[in-house]
Amino acid sequence: MKFFVDTADVAAIKELNDLGMVDGVTTNPSLILKSGRDIIEVTKEICDMVEGPVSAEVVAEKAEDMIREGTKLAAIAPNIAIKVPLTWDGLKACRHFSDAGHMVNVTLCFSAAQAILAAKAGATFISPFIGRLDDIHLDGVDLIADIREIYDNYGYETQILAASIRSVNHIIEVGKIGTDVITAPPSVIKSMINHPLTDKGLAQFNEDWAKTGQKIG
Ligand code: E4P
Numbered sequence: 511m512k513f514f515v516d517t518a519d520v521a522a523i524k525e526l527n528d529l530g531m532v533d534g535v536t537t538n539p540s541l542i543l544k545s546g547r548d549i550i551e552v553t554k555e556i557c558d559m560v561e562g563p564v565s566a567e568v569v570a571e572k573a574e575d576m577i578r579e580g581t582k583l584a585a586i587a588p589n590i591a592i593k594v595p596l597t598w599d600g601l602k603a604c605r606h607f608s609d610a611g612h613m614v615n616v617t618l619c620f621s622a623a624q625a626i627l628a629a630k631a632g633a634t635f636i637s638p639f640i641g642r643l644d645d646i647h648l649d650g651v652d653l654i655a656d657i658r659e660i661y662d663n664y665g666y667e668t669q670i671l672a673a674s675i676r677s678v679n680h681i682i683e684v685g686k687i688g689t690d691v692i693t694a695p696p697s698v699i700k701s702m703i704n705h706p707l708t709d710k711g712l713a714q715f716n717e718d719w720a721k722t723g724q725k726i727g
Contacts, residue, residue, distance in 0.1 A: 511685050512562075514671065514693035518545035518552050520559070522696040527560055534562035536615070536637070536673065536693040538593070539569055550586060557587035563635075565615045567593035573602035584612050591615045591634060596624045601631040608632030615671065622656040629666040635691065639674035640684070650674070651683045658688050678702050 512533040515523050518541045526532050535556050542549050553566045568579040580592040591613035594600035604614045615635040616628035628636045640650025654672050669690035678701055681692050
């Protein structure tokens with residue numbers, strides 16, 4: 511399972527990247543707002559640090575405007591994946607950039623039907639938003655299973671990038687289904703390490719070790 515970090519917080523990306531845990535990064539306009547940084551500057555800084563794909567999102571609505579914006583974003587670094595929304599204009603821009611040899615991440619996917627269209631438009635990544643489906647009492651994990659089955663049936667090469675991940679359980683469930691990639695906030699990735707029995711076991715070992723009166727090194 512590839513790990514993308516869903517943030518434009520450079521320090522948070524660096525912390526996980528130094529551990530070799532970052533296979534890529536996803537950003538969106540809300541995350542750029544949260545960073546308080548200029549989109550071009552912060553995206554360049556991330557691209558210089560991370561070897562894998564770094565998604566940077568267009569904000570225009572018309573395909574020709576998306577193509578203009580995406581061309582500017584793609585010029586930041588060779589590892590940019592241009593992120594376009596799942597609209598007909600977004601799919602036109604996807605086809606344009608895919609034909610030109612760029613990576614494209616088609617975002618805001620909420621149905622298997624949309625995911626089929628993105629694959630046919632040449633998307634490198636499809637981003638189904640599972641947390642936002644859960645928010646409206648639908649099952650986001652089921653959507654990942656549906657897309658996995660359909661993509662495998664037809665050999666689509668578009669990678670499933672499970673997005674809008676809110677919990678460790680989301681990561682485990684989409685991993686069991688066989689998502690290609692997950693993108694999650696650094697806080698969720700870091701919380702994967704938590705287990706009360708690890709804490710309890712460590713406390714016991716420390717207590718017993720103190721009783722031995724020994725030192726290592
Ligand atoms: C993915 O590319 C999106 O940036 C992100 O996962 C959206 O997550 P949210 O629904 O928690 O905002």
